[in-house]
Amino acid sequence: MTLLPPSASRASIESEWPGALAWATRHGWSLSLAASDLKMRAVTFHPAGGQPLEFTAELDGYRALPPVWRVVGPGTDIEADRANFPSPGASASIFHPNLVLCAPWNRLAYKSVDPRGPHEDWGGPEGWLTQGGTNTFAHTLGEMLSAIDVFLRHSPGMLE
Amino acid sequence: MVTEDLIVGVIEVGDVEYELLIVEVDEGKVPHDDPFVRVKVFSPRVPDAKWFRFRKDQTVGSAAEHAAREFGYEGGSPTFETPDKSVLDRASTLEAAGVRNHETLELVDAGTGV
Numbered sequence A: 001m002t003l004l005p006p007s008a009s010r011a012s013i014e015s016e017w018p019g020a021l022a023w024a025t026r027h028g029w030s031l032s033l034a035a036s037d038l039k040m041r042a043v044t045f046h047p048a049g050g051q052p053l054e055f056t057a058e059l060d061g062y063r064a065l066p067p068v069w070r071v072v073g074p075g076t077d078i079e080a081d082r083a084n085f086p087s088p089g090a091s092a093s094i095f096h097p098n099l100v101l102c103a104p105w106n107r108l109a110y111k112s113v114d115p116r117g118p119h120e121d122w123g124g125p126e127g128w129l130t131q132g133g134t135n136t137f138a139h140t141l142g143e144m145l146s147a148i149d150v151f152l153r154h155s156p157g158m159l160e
Numbered sequence B: 001m002v003t004e005d006l007i008v009g010v011i012e013v014g015d016v017e018y019e020l021l022i023v024e025v026d027e028g029k030v031p032h033d034d035p036f037v038r039v040k041v042f043s044p045r046v047p048d049a050k051w052f053r054f055r056k057d058q059t060v061g062s063a064a065e066h067a068a069r070e071f072g073y074e075g076g077s078p079t080f081e082t083p084d085k086s087v088l089d090r091a092s093t094l095e096a097a098g099v100r101n102h103e104t105l106e107l108v109d110a111g112t113g114v
Helices: A006-027 A125-130 A141-152 B060-070
Strands: A030-034 A039-045 A052-058 A068-072 B009-011 B036-043 B046-055 B078-081 B103-109
Touching: A006 A030, A006 A039, A006 A141, A006 B036, A006 B046, A039 A141, A052 A141, A141 B103, B009 B060, B036 B060, B046 B060, B060 B078, B060 B103
Parallel strands: B036 B103
Antiparallel strands: A030 A039, A039 A052, A052 A068, B009 B046, B036 B046, B078 B103
């Protein structure tokens, strides 16, 4: 696994933060960043049911590695259960029933990182910026938030 | 102005239409045979929008790829999202997709999850 000094990750985050924050403002999301522990939190509401939805992105190693994206229980750092995880709706959604965001830009989508990760065929997360095909494409934090937002609008509600 | 002579792409300082974009333009003053549409595009990468001029018969996908390149993207399946959160079909022309002159669009990706 690639090791990257925290200062390098912080520099990447700082360069992307204005775009991500502007996107969040335009779309009604709340965004916060704990630069000391390299963690971003994004808060929104499910567009179908109105339930609060929270995502965290652990950014150690970013951008040598993609963020560790998690859906968490509102106001917590506890990974969401099925009652707090969006259902996919669309046939090829990033909201995977394994309770993982299935996208090349999520470190947990790689089985080599997390056994819930649906993908062995993507190689390791070090190659996330070169993943192509028809997969969701997001190379900055703002684009990742945008992708989540687009797929959320296809989600009819929570898994349970 | 002979609008057929205009080129598609980003509208920046120095462009003959740049000054027109900083004022509210009455849609009724745009000639019906104008082959172009001018749109303001936001990207999640940077805070500021850019203005673009595209041909109305250009596909959404082609126009979005052009805009994406201007924002520094290399790859993906870009398309546009309208203010009412509709994601436009990349295969449609801008005209068929209902894109209007001076509309604000957001660059989004049309790729899939699994």
